Amino acid sequence: MSIDRKIRDKIQQMAKEDQLVRRQQWRDVQLLNKRHLDRKNNEYKRVIAGLIKKLRILDAKHTREMKKITTRCDWPGRSLVGKRGAAAAWLLVQHADHDLVFQKKCLILMKSAAPDEVESKHIAYLTDRILVHEGKEQIYGTQFKSGPDNNYAPFPIKDPRRLNKLRKEIGLEPFLAYKKRMRALVS
Missing domain, CATH: 1.20.58 (Methane Monooxygenase Hydroxylase; Chain G, domain 1)
Incomplete structure (x- = not known):
């Protein structure tokens, strides 16, 4: 094509x-x-x-x-x-x-x-987005929310222990690096 x-x-x-x-x-x-x-x-x-x-x-x-x-x-x-x-x-x-x-x-x-x-990461982001909007725990930790005092925090994550393994499998950076980057974006 x-x-x-x-x-x-x-x-x-x-x-x-x-x-x-x-x-x-x-x-x-x-x-x-x-x-x-x-x-x-x-x-x-x-x-x-x-x-x-x-x-x-x-x-x-x-x-x-x-x-x-x-x-x-x-x-x-x-x-x-x-x-x-x-x-x-x-x-x-x-x-x-x-x-x-x-x-x-x-x-x-x-x-x-x-x-x-x-891209696998696009599937991961959309998966998490849908789960969050359904009130469920996200899988890949891609979705964040603004909390008290503009503290940017992730929506609940289904399996935090396996999070970095799942992220690595689809080509996403480690969660803590992503979290730091997300917080820097909003500060």
Whole structure:
């Protein structure tokens, strides 16, 4: 199968927009947090609600497009959209939290694709994302939440003793290094 440039470009453009909006919102939230120590302040709540709404609209738009793509060609893997395109497709599905059914469908498509079509770590991230949204313990320790005092902590992990072994098997860095990197991102 040869690269479908039209699909690849569409997916990469959506992922670029996804990251641009998320980076800008991250900066906006950081500035807002500096101005408002009281998170219960009405202005703070209003601005945060507006940012969340904007992100949900964007994610819904991208999810609609990804549904069209996956209906036409199953999972857009490396042979269809290239390595960057496949990573961008995963990112868009990872951010489709409002549509758990679609995320689950994509996880099945990713798992059934040939190994060279999908990165194992992308399957791990989406697996954990789905489990967390179902209120279950994650397997690979990829999903974090903001806790009290902006302390970034992982969602509960199913088997902490085997965590690093599982992470290594799919090419993820050791958990403590990942945790340190995640905390550095938010500080």
